Amino acid sequence: MEKVNKELNLSVIKAFKILEVYLNGKEVWGVRELAKKTGYNKTTTYRLLSTLESLDIVQKNDDDKYILGLKLFELGNLVSVYKSLRTFSRVPLEVIAKDIKETVHFGVLKNNQVLYLNKAESELGLKVSTQIGSYQQAYCTALGKVLLAFSSANVISDYLRNVSLEAFTSKTITTSKDLLIELEQVKTKGYALDMEELELGLICIAIPVFNKNKEVVAGVSVSGPSSRFKSENITSYLSIIKKGALEIEAHIRDYN
Amino acid sequence: MEKVNKELNLSVIKAFKILEVYLNGKEVWGVRELAKKTGYNKTTTYRLLSTLESLDIVQKNDDDKYILGLKLFELGNLVSVYKSLRTFSRVPLEVIAKDIKETVHFGVLKNNQVLYLNKAESELGLKVSTQIGSYQQAYCTALGKVLLAFSSANVISDYLRNVSLEAFTSKTITTSKDLLIELEQVKTKGYALDMEELELGLICIAIPVFNKNKEVVAGVSVSGPSSRFKSENITSYLSIIKKGALEIEAHIRDYN
DNA sequence: AAAATTGTTTCATAATACGAAACACTGTTT
DNA sequence: AAACAGTGTTTCGTATTATGAAACAATTTT
Numbered sequence: 047m048e049k050v051n052k053e054l055n056l057s058v059i060k061a062f063k064i065l066e067v068y069l070n071g072k073e074v075w076g077v078r079e080l081a082k083k084t085g086y087n088k089t090t091t092y093r094l095l096s097t098l099e100s101l102d103i104v105q106k107n108d109d110d111k112y113i114l115g116l117k118l119f120e121l122g123n124l125v126s127v128y129k130s131l132r133t134f135s136r137v138p139l140e141v142i143a144k145d146i147k148e149t150v151h152f153g154v155l156k157n158n159q160v161l162y163l164n165k166a167e168s169e170l171g172l173k174v175s176t177q178i179g180s181y182q183q184a185y186c187t188a189l190g191k192v193l194l195a196f197s198s199a200n201v202i203s204d205y206l207r208n209v210s211l212e213a214f215t216s217k218t219i220t221t222s223k224d225l226l227i228e229l230e231q232v233k234t235k236g237y238a239l240d241m242e243e244l245e246l247g248l249i250c251i252a253i254p255v256f257n258k259n260k261e262v263v264a265g266v267s268v269s270g271p272s273s274r275f276k277s278e279n280i281t282s283y284l285s286i287i288k289k290g291a292l293e294i295e296a297h298i299r300d301y302n
Numbered sequence: 303m304e305k306v307n308k309e310l311n312l313s314v315i316k317a318f319k320i321l322e323v324y325l326n327g328k329e330v331w332g333v334r335e336l337a338k339k340t341g342y343n344k345t346t347t348y349r350l351l352s353t354l355e356s357l358d359i360v361q362k363n364d365d366d367k368y369i370l371g372l373k374l375f376e377l378g379n380l381v382s383v384y385k386s387l388r389t390f391s392r393v394p395l396e397v398i399a400k401d402i403k404e405t406v407h408f409g410v411l412k413n414n415q416v417l418y419l420n421k422a423e424s425e426l427g428l429k430v431s432t433q434i435g436s437y438q439q440a441y442c443t444a445l446g447k448v449l450l451a452f453s454s455a456n457v458i459s460d461y462l463r464n465v466s467l468e469a470f471t472s473k474t475i476t477t478s479k480d481l482l483i484e485l486e487q488v489k490t491k492g493y494a495l496d497m498e499e500l501e502l503g504l505i506c507i508a509i510p511v512f513n514k515n516k517e518v519v520a521g522v523s524v525s526g527p528s529s530r531f532k533s534e535n536i537t538s539y540l541s542i543i544k545k546g547a548l549e550i551e552a553h554i555r556d557y558n
Numbered sequence: 559a560a561a562a563t564t565g566t567t568t569c570a571t572a573a574t575a576c577g578a579a580a581c582a583c584t585g586t587t588t
Numbered sequence: 589a590a591a592c593a594g595t596g597t598t599t600c601g602t603a604t605t606a607t608g609a610a611a612c613a614a615t616t617t618t
Contacts, residue, residue, distance in 0.1 A: 053567095055353040056605070057313040057575070062357050065377055073382045077596060087577050092597070097311040101318050105383070110596060114381045116417070120435025121321055122378010125370045126329045127361065137396045161372070179376025309598090312574070313606070333565060343608050348566070366565060 060086060061094050065103070065114070071175060074111045128154065131264055132163050134297035138290035139166040139266070145286050148270040149174045152255075152294075154263070155193040158205050160184050163264070174248075174269050185211050185225055186218050188240040188252035189267040195232035196254045196262035202229065218243045237284055242272060249275040251283055255291045258299040266291050316342055317350050321359070321370070327431055330367045384410065387520055388419050390553035394546035395422040395522070401542050404526040405430045408511075408550075410519070411449040414461050416440050419520070430504075430525050441467050441481055442474045444496040444508035445523040451488035452510045452518035458485065474499045493540055498528060505531040507539055511547045514555035522547050 067075060067083045077095060081088040095112055098104040102117035135152040143150045143166035151174075152164040159181040167173060176182065184190025184205070194202055211220045219225045232238040240250040252267035266287050323331060323339045331339075337347035351368055354360040358373035391408040399406045399422035407430075408420040415437040423429060432438065440446025440461070450458055467476045475481050488494040496506040508523035522543050 055313050057311050058317045058353045061314045068380050097314045100310055116383055116435055119378050119381040122375050123434040124324050125375040127372055137393055140393045178379040179372055
């Protein structure tokens with residue numbers, strides 16, 4: 047999305063830039079709104095939207111505003127990357143979310159970042175604004191820390207060489223030394239916590255998901271508001287999450 | 303996808319035509335294969351793929367072949383159309399599939415067709431080549447017949463006026479008169495069967511999913527090979543499917 | 559080794575995308 | 589009621605970009 051040079055198709059880039067506006071969570075956009083958000087001329091935007099509408103990639107609602115369409119949903123379901131992980135995590139995640147009444151995530155370490163493959167929300171809990179398929183920093187999320195902690199020393203040193211530990215909050219770990227200590231503790235305890243390191247008010251707890259060779263493949267995390275978090279909850283949270291993780295592990299023994 | 307006229311953006315159309323090739327289920331395509339399949343010049347195809355790759359809409363594997371990429375997965379997950387139905391059907395569908403050991407579908411009637419919103423496959427059962435998000439004829443599928451049978455007379459007469467009942471197999475219902483009789487029976491019995499009407503060798507059984515006003519919202523179907531189907535199975539199949547449908551109904555009482 | 563197949567690059571030009579301006583419509587303010 | 593503000597849609601001249609034939613590079617098959 048940054049390799050904008052002259053041999054790439056500019057119309058196609060523009061069309062996807064428009065679709066990417068929807069990543070912010072707002073479901074309904076007008077032509078002029080999208081033009082303003084993307085910086086494109088409104089006639090260009092209108093024409094691209096008309097094209098996308100003809101393809102059912104976007105749909106118009108009764109107010110002539112645009113929402114994403116079913117063809118995009120259909121195409122999105124064809125993506126085979128991490129397909130087995132996504133499939134096998136689906137039900138366990140929903141079960142954990144229902145049990146624990148908070149938002150549950152499942153993700154992997156990819157390109158030195160957490161990639162969220164699945165998410166299940168409780169009807170009761172805090173809605174967290176992560177998108178399935180999106181990336182987040184590893185060093186300040188419980189999920190990321192658990193994935194790093196159980197990775198090889200190569201992965202960790204590559205990570206520390208390439209990622210700058212910028213602060214999100216006053217509680218964010220911002221030195222390699224502190225992060226290494228934290229990862230060592232995570233590895234010892236078998237789980238990680240994010241105590242408002244990514245976002246003030248947000249607490250996460252995460253555990254690893256292993257293949258049969260005890261290599262970490264993925265992680266499961268539970269996110270909730272700090273106001274609902276108590277140290278006494280950790281043990282019961284962990285046992286619920288662990289049960290779900292074991293369910294996933296039963297299906298991914300050969301994953302590498 | 304048929305309104306090709308001069309004010310639509312032809313590059314964007316071409317890019318999505320390329321992506322649509324993946325709908326046939328093959329996950330890995332080379333440049334020349336895609337060019338041949340779409341009919342576009344191979345240089346054009348290569349350039350569009352390079353653009354899509356820069357957007358992470360497609361990814362190249364080690365053999366320089368293309369697979370669909372994670373950004374498409376991310377965008378697909380943003381689609382809000384039928385979102386609650388998709389969410390609430392997910393776990394019940396997986397439970398049915400595990401129980402019944404066949405492929406399970408969940409769909410709605412849209413534009414006089416079945417739109418598949420969810421699908422769950424058993425590890426053991428027949429893999430059916432439907433795509434989530436895709437459409438199928440209603441008159442020759444159990445799911446479609448159950449959706450029609452419990453719809454209003456207006457919906458049914460509109461359907462019969464606009465859809466031509468073409469034969470898929472020698473067992474397909476091809477007259478309005480026969481279809482109306484079938485739909486009456488479906489409504490009386492409370493479930494529908496597709497006895498090789500869509501595809502020889504394929505049997506489906508389906509039941510409706512209602513909202514609190516007893517309006518049909520969606521349907522659940524189970525598909526299996528005719529070799530495994532026995533009349534004695536119907537009752538036990540129905541009770542398993544019904545249990546899943548009730549789970550879904552508990553969440554969609556207000557859906558209309 | 560030669561032929562066939564693949565993916566990638568080059569270059570001239572035809573075609574298309576672009577955007578300013580106008581239009582049409584709806585809702586709000588004076 | 590008229591004026592204004594906001595929206596989505598259309599028009600038209602032209603600048604820009606997309607196109608495709610051909611060549612090149614690499615790999616696989618015969």
